[in-house]
Structures are given as C-alpha cells and as structure tokens.
Amino acid sequence: MEQTVAHLTTLLHTLASTDNEQRAAAEEVLSKEYLEKKPDLALSGLIHILRNNPDVPLRSFAAVLFRRLALQPVPVPAADGTKTHTSALFMIQETTRRGCLAELLGALAAEPVVTVRKKLCDCISEVAKALLNKHVAWPELTPAVLQCVRAAEPEYRESAFRILGSVPKLLMPNDVLDMVTVGPIFESGLAESEVLAVRITALNAAVFFLIEASPDTKAASFSGLMVQMLNVLPALLGAGNEEGLTEAFTALIELAANQPKLFRPVLPQILNFALSIIGNAQLEATTRHSCLELLLTIVDEAPAMVRKLTPDFPSKVIPICLNMMAQLEDDEAWHTTNSIEEQEDENDEDYVIGEQAMDRIARKLGAVVTTPVAFTIIPQMLAAQEWQQRHAALMAISAIGEGCHKVLSKDLGKVVNMVTPFTQDPHPRVRHAACNCVGQMATDFAPSLQKKFHKHVIPALMACMDDVANPRVQAHGAAALVNFCEEVERTDLAPYLEALFGKLVTLASSPKIYLQEQAITTMATVADAAEDAFVQYYPAVMPALLQILSTPNSKELRLLRGKAMECATLIAMAVKKPVFQNHAQLFLEALARIQNEVTDPDDPQVSYLMHAWARLCTVLAADFVPYLPIVMPPLLTAAQIKPEVALLDVDDSDEDYSAEDGWQQAMIDGQRLCIRTSLLDEKCSAIEMVMCYARHLGTGFKQYVPQVMEILIPNLLFYYHDGVRHAAMRAIPPVLAAAQDEPTAVLPLWSVAFDKIAKLLPQELDVEMAYNVVAGLTEVIQLLEKQSLNDQQAATLMRVLNEVLKEYYDRVKAREEQRQDEDFDPDQEEAIEDEAALENMVITEIAKLIQMLLKIYGTHALPLVDQLMDSVVVFLNEQDEDLILLAVSVFDDLAEYTGPALATYMNVFGERIVQLLASPLPSVRQSVAYGVGIAATKGGPAVHPLCLAAVPRLVEMVRAPKSRDDDNVVATENAVAALARILRSDVLPVQQRDEALAFFVTSMPVVFDEEEAVVTTSFLLDLVEAAHPAVGAQLEHTVDALLEVLYQGTLDDDQQLQQRALADVKTLLAGMPQDKQTAIWNALPADKRSVLKERGFF
Known part of the structure; x- marks a missing residue:
C-alpha cells in the first residue's frame, strides 16, 4: 500500500501541473493502470491520502479524485461477451468498499480544514446517491451525519446540512416521512445563532428535503418549517450578508418552482419582506433581482394563489418594476455603433429585469389585475420630462401586450393613439422604444391592429425610417414594419407600397451595414405581403440583390448576403415563376457559388442558403430537380449534426x-x-428543408428516400432539441410519398419507422410531438392504404392508442381535480382550458386515425376498433366535451364506413346517442345528429329503432329558441340534415313521416354547413319536383328557402344542384299569380335582390 500511496501522491501532484502533456500522461496512468486494472488499490490509496496526508490541497484533491474515479463508468465484459459499463465503486471487493466508506465517515468526524470538508461532503454525497440508486445500504451514514448536526463546531454542523441538502433521502428511510423526527433537525440549523453560514446551508438542505418529499398536497403541515426557513432572511439582511441572502433566495426559488403551495401560509409576509428588498436601491442588484425572481417564480407556478391571497401584489410590485425599467442611461456607443446585437452583459441590468417581470406578471396574473395598475402609472410616465420615464412606459406597454390582450384589445385604438405620437418624440431612444412597442403590438394584436389602424401605424413607422441622424431609429422603424407586414392584408398595404419601397431602397444604400441588412429584410417581408402587387418593383430590386450576392465573401458582409438571399427568394415566391424566370438561372448559379465558398460552420450564410434553396424549390417545382445534387449533400450533413x-x-x-x-x-x-445546442437549430432547419423538397418534388426526390429515412428515424428520439424531433416526424410521410410507386422499397422503411413510433408514443410527454406522431400515422395509412399495417403492427397500434387514451383520460380527471383546488379562480380556468386545447389536438387526430382505418379497411378494421371500445364506452358517458366527441366520432365513422355492421354496437351507443342529442354542448349535438343521419342511410333495419327514437330529439333541436344563433346553427343544420336522411331512408311510419316532412320543409334552408346544404337542398328539390303536399302547404317558405340558398352561394361548388334549385324556384314562382311573385321579390332585402341579380339568377 505504501508504494501505491506514494505513486498516487506523485500522480496527484502531476495532475495539478500546468503542463498539459504531463497532466495527460498522469490521467492516462490513473485510468488505464489503476482504475481499469487495480480499482481497489486506487480507491484505497486515495482514501489513505485523504485521511493522512498533511498537505491540505492534496487532501482536498484526493477527495475530488476519489469521487470521480469511484463513480466514473468503466468498460467491463458482459455475460454475453459484449462490453458494458459500471463504476469502480461497484467493481471493487465488498471489504474494500466498506473500508473506504468507513474512512470517509472517519474523515467527516475528524477533518479540521473547512475547504477539505466541503470537498469531502461533496464526495460523501455523490457516493451516497450512487449507493441509493443501486439499493446498496450504507447504514452508518445517517447516524454520522446527525452526529455532526449536534456537534459543537459550526463547520461540522454546516457539513451535515451540506450532505442532507445533496441527499435528502437520508431523512426519509424507506421513503417514510416523519416530521416529528425531521423537524427538530432543521430547527436546530435554521435557528443557528453562532454562524450564519450554517443557517444558509440548513435552509438549502430544507429546500431540497421539501422538494424530495413532495408535500404539495399537505402544505399546511409544513408551515412551521417554512416560517423557520423564512426567518433566516431577515437575519441575513440585518447582518448585511447580501451574498448569503442571494444564496438563500436562489434556494427558495428552486422550492417555489417545485412546490409553490408551500408558500401559501406565508405569502403575504414574503411579499412585504420582498418589497423592502426590491425597492432598496442601497442593496446590490443581484440581491434585488434574486428577490424579485422569487416572487415571479411563485407567480409563474401558482398565479391563482397569488391573486387570492395577495390581491395587492400588482399594485405593490408593478410600480417597482416600472421604476426599474426607467433605470437607463444614455450611452454614446448606442448611437454610434456599427453593430446592434444585444450585449450579454445588459441582461442583468435593472431595466431588462423590470421589463421581463412586467411580461411575466401580465401573462400569469392576467389582464384584469395588471391593466388597471399599469395604465394608472404609464400615462404619467409618458408625460414625464425625463426621457427614461417615457422610454420605460413604452417598453412596458410592449411587455404586457400579450398577457393583457383580452382587455387591451377592447381599447386598442386608445393604446395606438397613446403610442404612435412618440415616434416623433424629441429623444431618439424614446422614438426607438415607440418603434419597438408598435412592432410588438403588431404581433400581439394581429390582425386587428393591421386592419383597423394601418393609417396610424405605417406612416408613423415610415417617418422613423426618415430619421437620417439616428440610423438605429431608422432600422427599428423598418424592423417594426416586418412584424406589421407579417399579418397585413394585401389591399391594406397597397396604398403605401410606392412610398415604402422608395424608403427601403434609400436605407439599403446606407453606409451602416446593419441598416442595409434591415432594409433588405423588411423589403422581403413587404414583398411577401404584397404578393403580385410587388411585380412593378421587381426590375429595380432583383438585380441589386444579385449584385450583393456577387460581393466578396468577407466576414462583415456574410449576414448582408444572407439577408439578400432571403429577400430575393421571398420576392420570387411573391411574383411567381413567370416573372422570376429571367433571373432564376443567375440566382441558382450565385447560390451554388456561395455554397462552395462557405467553409466556416459558424457562417450565417449556411442557414440562409438552406432556406433560400427550399424557397426556390417551391417556385421552380420540377425545374429544381437538377439542382438536388448540389443542395442535398450539405443538407444531409446538417441533418446529421450531433450535439x-x-x-x-x-x-x-x-x-x-x-x-x-x-x-x-x-x-x-x-x-x-x-x-x-447552437448548431441544433441548423439541424432542425435541414430536416424541415428535406420535408419541403420531398413534398414539392414528389417522385423527383425518390432517389434520396432511403438515405433520408435512415436519418429521420433516429432523430425521432433526438431529445436534445424538440424541434428536430417534430420536424423528423412531419417529414416521414412526404418522404415516403416520394417513393410510393415502389412499395417494395417503401414498406421496409416504413416498418422500421413504425416500430420506433410505437415505442415512443405511449411515453411521449411533449403534446406537439404526440400530435405529429398521430398525424403522421394517419397520413402514412392514407398513403399506403391496406399495405400500411400488417397484423402485428395493427395490433401494436391499437395497444398504443389505448395507452394514450387512458393517459389522456387520467389528465382530464386531474384537471377536474385542479378545479377543486382552494385557490382556483376564473383565470386559472383559462390556463386549464389552454392545456386541454393542446391535448385535444392529439385526441382529435386519434379520431381521424380511427376514421382512416375504418375508411380504408372497412369492416376488416372492426376487430381493431373493438380493442378501443372499453375506452370509448367510458368516454361516451363522461361530461368532458373532448372525451364525448371522440366517442361520438367513432359512432359516426362506424356508421359511415361499416354500414349494417353498426348494428353490433347498438348496445354500446343506442340509448346514449339519443340522449346526447339534448346535450348542452353544440359540438356534441352536431356530431351526434350527423351520425344519426348517416346511420339512417347506411345502417340498415337494425338501426331504425335508433332513428325513430331520435326524431323527436332532432325536432326539439331545431325548434329550440336559440337554435339559429351563431353557436348553435351548425348543430341545428345537422339536425335538419339528419331528418332529411331519415325521411329519405323510409324509416318512419306514414303518419309520423308526413308530420316530419312538413316540419322538414319549414326547417329549411341549410346554408352554413355546405355538405349538409347539398343533402337537404337535394331532398327539398325532390319534394318540390314530386309536388309533395308538404311543399304546397309551405309554398312561399319553400321559395324563400331556395332563394336564401342561392343568395348565400352555398351550392357554388355543386353547379348542377345549384342550377336545379334555380330552375325549381323559377317553376314555383311561375305557378303563382304575378302580384304574388312581385310581393315575394319586393319582400326580399335590397342587398339580397342585388346579389341575386349580380349572380345572374334573376
């Protein structure tokens, strides 16, 4: 052992050397000679150094190195002959491990130096966690730590809480939580009177204990501990220990993010204490900011609780945030810079923190409580003499627009009139802020702002573009126009095009490169919005852009050239292929040349090139195929980027x-x-471009399908970047479609993809990814039809869908429980509904998938659908709208695609379907009524009892007082269509049929649901042409109904039926006296008569 210890000591000294070669050689020896071949000696030797070496840095280093080596993965042979990995801690002999663990605890009890103790505690903590994960006992650890809690020396007490903070499970043996035992442990540390560091460490340990214990549902029982924890804060403030105070806030932020309800009993006290910190300019910025972050984290995680328990939160915190936003100095560099990229060090400035806080408060606490407070102060700030106040007010409006959308949109005109005059403010920083505000509002309040206030906004921003003395104001005015034009109607933009184009051309010739870049970006967006109206400006723009692309590939011009690519290709899309054709070859050659010039992976042109090629593909379509050999190699390389x-x-x-x-x-x-992750956005874009090429080029992309699928499938599990996963899933259907004429090539590729999808979907937590997966499955099944699934895959799919549906049901129930929370309020309901709406996308897509299976496989799909029927039955009898709609959609699709086989399911659906015709939810009534009508048409005699029972309910739907209101009209029209289908199917006895026919005629017209309008109008015309008494009894009403259908243009897509309706209405009119015809015509509103004449009907 002595020789080993001596050698290890030498290695430790070498590892601390500044000589890279010596250090690397020592690491090699430690890894290859000791860790892999002699792990027992390595760990025992390091422990010996830790316990016995007099050199303090060496003991500290020994603790660090023991932890690293003990837990570092080491390759070892597996039973099957392959290699696996384990850590040295579990490779060494049991006696060695026990000896090392005992020595670690010996060091914990004896090490006198604080710096070494910290490394030792970190080592013990990580070893303990590794043992816990492997379920290996270390029974001596907890008693040793608790002995330190009771030690006389404060550094020992601090060590104990350092370990407990890292391994809180030590206080919950066998996952049993006993606060009678645990409470006094923390109480002793949190009430420490001798050394504040112990209190801070105890607070940190308490935080991680509470996170581990997950006591959210029993918050009241932890209120005593919370009070003790929070009492640490005033002590730190009183001692002037701001570093410790910031550390304490940081720990509490972690607790708030994980267990916000624990703050419920003490929330008012926290708010009052925090206000004394945040508003105290004498304190360090980091202290104030971390305190504010604690409040904002509680707001983020439990907004309803904040609204209920501290209703004065907005009135107390918003003024402080607005004041922070005004803490801004004018900087000469701001005006003279040649680069306007945001500086990283500005992110910690008061004005940035204040602006972010306003955004979070508005989004989480909501417009109802935020707007009154903010707009009591903002007008005063706008009227202030200090430019910083005006600047802050405008930035505040910009920050809260999204969160306060519902309230501010009602007074949008007032806000616009409040903001736009400041584009002419005397101070350029205020004008810049006004542009920022207008641009953000153009996003937050689109398209209403564009439609109603373009006359206010566009001239104001164009005036800023004339501010020659302040190029940053010019650039920001042009940048705000980008936001505005992304949602503007072409007709609203048209009057400004000439003046706007002239200004952009002027800016594009500015000596400031950033202004040129912005002008070109704005021009691209304007062209995209203007569409073919931009054709007249095309001859002046495209040659100039090609000229930019011909400039040398210098570093300072790379972004400008990228912007030129973007602008030119967006213009090409706007003016279309015939106009662009003359420059297409030159542009393609320019892009090919630039692609060969780009060698730096950080060159911004890389991303612009990818998107430019893709836009050209959409413009040129099949003409682009010859360029794929140039485009695809770098694109495939980018799609395979590894983090x-x-x-x-x-x-x-x-x-x-x-x-x-x-x-x-x-x-x-x-x-x-x-x-x-900086290159992963490029990877995501590359996959999106691949999808674009496959979709637009079809079989022209066929040769790349196998290679691309090999890239896409692994990226479904690329958890480093959600966008990559989403793009990969969305790309699979169009890529397979490019080779669909070769099923022998496509099916094996799809089989591999399906296996991957089937494994990931049940565990998928990302709602958007789950939606993309189900939508992709539907698209591929539609594409490959009966070849899409073999028997095993079909069974797997049903099992997976069942799991997804059960998990969705559990989340619906969880949301119902949330509504019973003591702090629940209407604003929280909005958040719950937003969450439900996202998940509903997945459920709606599952309904489409089931529909596609039934459509393609017909009755052969019934054994598959049967596997979902348990869930369907549960959903059918629930109250949640989305659950019911999924179940009803299955009924509708069974009726549509399996016909008489629907009879098998009458015991599941029959009675409940009739009941749901009286549902308070219009969407449910609509779907049920549609299904009943289809069942009447296709279900055969076995479903006639259902149809008979449904008729009175359908009549009630149509007769209801508000049945033709906007919310109800589509459901009502589906009820009328269901009656038509039932009547046409000859289900009813004679007397009931005559009554129903008379009612049907008086229920017409159907004009909003175009599909049902065809069904109902066709049936009404059958009755007219048969001179049915039901029509004769309601002749004028029948004429009015048919005229309404013609006036609304409901049958424009079915010219044959439209002409038939016109002929029949003319026949009916011709059979009336002239004075009656005139009276009917004159009774029509003037606009209806005008439209009927314009459409050539009369």
Whole structure:
C-alpha cells in the first residue's frame, strides 16, 4: 500500500501541473493502470491520502479524485461477451468498499480544514446517491451525519446540512416521512445563532428535503418549517450578508418552482419582506433581482394563489418594476455603433429585469389585475420630462401586450393613439422604444391592429425610417414594419407600397451595414405581403440583390448576403415563376457559388442558403430537380449534426462551455452536463428543408428516400432539441410519398419507422410531438392504404392508442381535480382550458386515425376498433366535451364506413346517442345528429329503432329558441340534415313521416354547413319536383328557402344542384299569380335582390 500511496501522491501532484502533456500522461496512468486494472488499490490509496496526508490541497484533491474515479463508468465484459459499463465503486471487493466508506465517515468526524470538508461532503454525497440508486445500504451514514448536526463546531454542523441538502433521502428511510423526527433537525440549523453560514446551508438542505418529499398536497403541515426557513432572511439582511441572502433566495426559488403551495401560509409576509428588498436601491442588484425572481417564480407556478391571497401584489410590485425599467442611461456607443446585437452583459441590468417581470406578471396574473395598475402609472410616465420615464412606459406597454390582450384589445385604438405620437418624440431612444412597442403590438394584436389602424401605424413607422441622424431609429422603424407586414392584408398595404419601397431602397444604400441588412429584410417581408402587387418593383430590386450576392465573401458582409438571399427568394415566391424566370438561372448559379465558398460552420450564410434553396424549390417545382445534387449533400450533413456533449465535475472550470458559445448546462447526479445546442437549430432547419423538397418534388426526390429515412428515424428520439424531433416526424410521410410507386422499397422503411413510433408514443410527454406522431400515422395509412399495417403492427397500434387514451383520460380527471383546488379562480380556468386545447389536438387526430382505418379497411378494421371500445364506452358517458366527441366520432365513422355492421354496437351507443342529442354542448349535438343521419342511410333495419327514437330529439333541436344563433346553427343544420336522411331512408311510419316532412320543409334552408346544404337542398328539390303536399302547404317558405340558398352561394361548388334549385324556384314562382311573385321579390332585402341579380339568377 505504501508504494501505491506514494505513486498516487506523485500522480496527484502531476495532475495539478500546468503542463498539459504531463497532466495527460498522469490521467492516462490513473485510468488505464489503476482504475481499469487495480480499482481497489486506487480507491484505497486515495482514501489513505485523504485521511493522512498533511498537505491540505492534496487532501482536498484526493477527495475530488476519489469521487470521480469511484463513480466514473468503466468498460467491463458482459455475460454475453459484449462490453458494458459500471463504476469502480461497484467493481471493487465488498471489504474494500466498506473500508473506504468507513474512512470517509472517519474523515467527516475528524477533518479540521473547512475547504477539505466541503470537498469531502461533496464526495460523501455523490457516493451516497450512487449507493441509493443501486439499493446498496450504507447504514452508518445517517447516524454520522446527525452526529455532526449536534456537534459543537459550526463547520461540522454546516457539513451535515451540506450532505442532507445533496441527499435528502437520508431523512426519509424507506421513503417514510416523519416530521416529528425531521423537524427538530432543521430547527436546530435554521435557528443557528453562532454562524450564519450554517443557517444558509440548513435552509438549502430544507429546500431540497421539501422538494424530495413532495408535500404539495399537505402544505399546511409544513408551515412551521417554512416560517423557520423564512426567518433566516431577515437575519441575513440585518447582518448585511447580501451574498448569503442571494444564496438563500436562489434556494427558495428552486422550492417555489417545485412546490409553490408551500408558500401559501406565508405569502403575504414574503411579499412585504420582498418589497423592502426590491425597492432598496442601497442593496446590490443581484440581491434585488434574486428577490424579485422569487416572487415571479411563485407567480409563474401558482398565479391563482397569488391573486387570492395577495390581491395587492400588482399594485405593490408593478410600480417597482416600472421604476426599474426607467433605470437607463444614455450611452454614446448606442448611437454610434456599427453593430446592434444585444450585449450579454445588459441582461442583468435593472431595466431588462423590470421589463421581463412586467411580461411575466401580465401573462400569469392576467389582464384584469395588471391593466388597471399599469395604465394608472404609464400615462404619467409618458408625460414625464425625463426621457427614461417615457422610454420605460413604452417598453412596458410592449411587455404586457400579450398577457393583457383580452382587455387591451377592447381599447386598442386608445393604446395606438397613446403610442404612435412618440415616434416623433424629441429623444431618439424614446422614438426607438415607440418603434419597438408598435412592432410588438403588431404581433400581439394581429390582425386587428393591421386592419383597423394601418393609417396610424405605417406612416408613423415610415417617418422613423426618415430619421437620417439616428440610423438605429431608422432600422427599428423598418424592423417594426416586418412584424406589421407579417399579418397585413394585401389591399391594406397597397396604398403605401410606392412610398415604402422608395424608403427601403434609400436605407439599403446606407453606409451602416446593419441598416442595409434591415432594409433588405423588411423589403422581403413587404414583398411577401404584397404578393403580385410587388411585380412593378421587381426590375429595380432583383438585380441589386444579385449584385450583393456577387460581393466578396468577407466576414462583415456574410449576414448582408444572407439577408439578400432571403429577400430575393421571398420576392420570387411573391411574383411567381413567370416573372422570376429571367433571373432564376443567375440566382441558382450565385447560390451554388456561395455554397462552395462557405467553409466556416459558424457562417450565417449556411442557414440562409438552406432556406433560400427550399424557397426556390417551391417556385421552380420540377425545374429544381437538377439542382438536388448540389443542395442535398450539405443538407444531409446538417441533418446529421450531433450535439457536442461534455460531462464536467462541479469543480471543473466551465469557461470553455459558456452560453455565449452556444452551450447549455444541466446538473445531473452532481455533475454538469454541458450540451452545445447552437448548431441544433441548423439541424432542425435541414430536416424541415428535406420535408419541403420531398413534398414539392414528389417522385423527383425518390432517389434520396432511403438515405433520408435512415436519418429521420433516429432523430425521432433526438431529445436534445424538440424541434428536430417534430420536424423528423412531419417529414416521414412526404418522404415516403416520394417513393410510393415502389412499395417494395417503401414498406421496409416504413416498418422500421413504425416500430420506433410505437415505442415512443405511449411515453411521449411533449403534446406537439404526440400530435405529429398521430398525424403522421394517419397520413402514412392514407398513403399506403391496406399495405400500411400488417397484423402485428395493427395490433401494436391499437395497444398504443389505448395507452394514450387512458393517459389522456387520467389528465382530464386531474384537471377536474385542479378545479377543486382552494385557490382556483376564473383565470386559472383559462390556463386549464389552454392545456386541454393542446391535448385535444392529439385526441382529435386519434379520431381521424380511427376514421382512416375504418375508411380504408372497412369492416376488416372492426376487430381493431373493438380493442378501443372499453375506452370509448367510458368516454361516451363522461361530461368532458373532448372525451364525448371522440366517442361520438367513432359512432359516426362506424356508421359511415361499416354500414349494417353498426348494428353490433347498438348496445354500446343506442340509448346514449339519443340522449346526447339534448346535450348542452353544440359540438356534441352536431356530431351526434350527423351520425344519426348517416346511420339512417347506411345502417340498415337494425338501426331504425335508433332513428325513430331520435326524431323527436332532432325536432326539439331545431325548434329550440336559440337554435339559429351563431353557436348553435351548425348543430341545428345537422339536425335538419339528419331528418332529411331519415325521411329519405323510409324509416318512419306514414303518419309520423308526413308530420316530419312538413316540419322538414319549414326547417329549411341549410346554408352554413355546405355538405349538409347539398343533402337537404337535394331532398327539398325532390319534394318540390314530386309536388309533395308538404311543399304546397309551405309554398312561399319553400321559395324563400331556395332563394336564401342561392343568395348565400352555398351550392357554388355543386353547379348542377345549384342550377336545379334555380330552375325549381323559377317553376314555383311561375305557378303563382304575378302580384304574388312581385310581393315575394319586393319582400326580399335590397342587398339580397342585388346579389341575386349580380349572380345572374334573376
């Protein structure tokens, strides 16, 4: 052992060397010679150094290295001959491990140096977590830690809470929570009177204990502990320990993010204390900001609780946030800069934090409580002499627009009139803020703002584009126009095009490159909005853009060239192929040349090139196919980008893994997982471009299908970037479609994809991804029809769908429980409904998938659908709208695609379907009425009793007092159509049929549901042409109904039926006296007579 310890000591010294080669050699020896071949000696030796070496840094390093080596994965042979990985802690002999663990606890009880103790505690914590994960006992640990809690030395007490904070499960043996035992442990630390560091560490430990215990539903029972934790804050403030106070706030933020309800009993006190911190300009910015972040995190996670328990929150916090937003100094560099990229160091400034806070308060607490407070103060700020006040007010309006949309949209004109005059403010920073505000409002209140206020907004922004002395104002005015034009109607933009185009051309010749870039970007958006109205400006623009693309590939011009690509291709899409054709070849050659010039992976032109090629593909269609060999290689390379990943110890420097360089970090089991995500957006775009080519080129893309599918399928599980997963799933159907004429090639590829999809869908937590998966399944089944699923795959699909439906049902029930929460309020209902609406997308798509299976396989799909019937029965009898609609859609589709086989399911649907015709939900009544009508047509005699029972309910639907209101009219029209189908199917006895026919005639017309309008109008015309007494008894009404159908243009897509209706109404009129004809005509509203004449009917 002595020789080993000596050698390890030498290695430790070498590992601390600044010589990279020496350090690398030592790491190699430690890994290959010790860890892989002699792990027992390695770990025992390090423990010996930790316990016995007099050199303090060496003992500290030994603790760090023991942790790393003990937990580092090591390749070992598996039973099947392959290699697996385990850690050295579980490779060494049991006696060695027990000896090491005992020595660690010995060091915990004896180590006198604080810095070494911290490394030792980190080591013990990580080893303990590894043992817990493997269910390996370390029974001596908890008593040893609790002994430290009771120790006389404060550094020992601090060590104990450091370990408890890292391994809170130590206080919950066998996952049993006993606050009688645990409470006094924390009480001793939180009430520490000697050393504040102990209180801070105890607070941190209490936070992670509460997170681990997950006591959200029993918040009241933890109120005593919460009070003790919060009492640490005034003590730190009183001692002037701002660093400790910030650390305490950071811990409480973590608790608020995970267990916000724990703050319920103490929320008013927290608010009052926080106000004394946030508004105290004498304190450090980091202290104030972390305190504000605690409040905002509680707001984010429990807005209803905040609204209920602290109704004065907005009136107290919003003024402070607005004041923070005004803490802005004028900087000469702001005016003279040649680059307007946001500076990273500005993110921690008061004005940025205040603006972000306003946004979060508005979105979470809602418009009803935010708007009155904000707009009591904002007008005063706009009238202030200090430009900073006016600037802050405008930025505040910009920040709260999205969250306060419902309230502000009612007074949008007032807000626009409040903001737009400041585009002429004396101070350029205020004019810049006004442009920012208008641009954000153009996004938040689209398209209403564009439609109603273009006369106010466009001239105001164009005036800013004339501000030659302030190019940043010019650029921001042009940037705001981008937001505005993204949602503007072509006709509303047309009057400004000439003046706007002239200004953009002027800006494009500015010496400021950022202004040129913005002018070109805005021009692209204007062209996209103007569509063919931009044709007249095309000859002046396209040659200039080609000229930019011919400039040298210097670094400072890369972004400008990228913007030129974007602009030119958007213009090409706007003016279409015939206009662009003359420049197409030149442009394609320019792009090909630039693609060859780009060698730097960080070159912004890479992304612009990808999108430019794709837009050209949409314009040129089949003419683009010859360019695929140029486009596809770099695109496929980008689609296969792998993230750079690094796993760092908590003590490792992370200067090479900064956010500025595109790295994101997360703590996992005591280590920092660093992922460079900056290139993953490019990967996502590449996959989206592949989808674009496949969709637009069809079989022209066929040769790339196998290679592309090999890339797409693994990316379904690319959890580093959700966008990549979504794009990969959306791309699969169009890529397969490109080779659908070769099923022998497509089916094996689809089989591999299906297996992957079937595994991921039941566990999918991302609602958008789940939607994309189900939509993709539907699209592929539609594409491949009966070849899409073999028997095994079909069975797997039903099992997966069953799991998804059951999980969805559980979430519906969870939302119902949320509505019973003590803090529930109407604003929270809106959030719940938003969540439900997202999940409903998936359920609606599942209904379409079931429909597609029945449509393609018919009665052969019934064994599959039977596997879902347990869920369908449950859903059918629920109160939740989306659950009922899914069940009813299955009934509708069974009726439509399996005909008489529907009889088998009458015991499931029959009585409940009739009941649902009286549902208070219009969407349910509509779907049920449609299904009843289809059942009458296709279901055969076995469903006639259902139809007979439904007739009185259908009549009641049509007769209801508000049946033709906007919310109800479509359901009502489906009821009328159902009556038509039942009557046409000869289901009713003679007397009941005559009554129903008379009622049907008086229920016409059907004009809003075009599909049902065809059914009902056709049946009415049958009655007219048969001179049925029901028509004769309601002759004038019949004429009025047919005239309404013609006036509304409901039958425009069925010219034959429309002409038949016109002929029949003319016949009916011709059979009347002239004075009666004239009276009917004159009784029509003037606009209806005018439209009927314009359409050539009369």
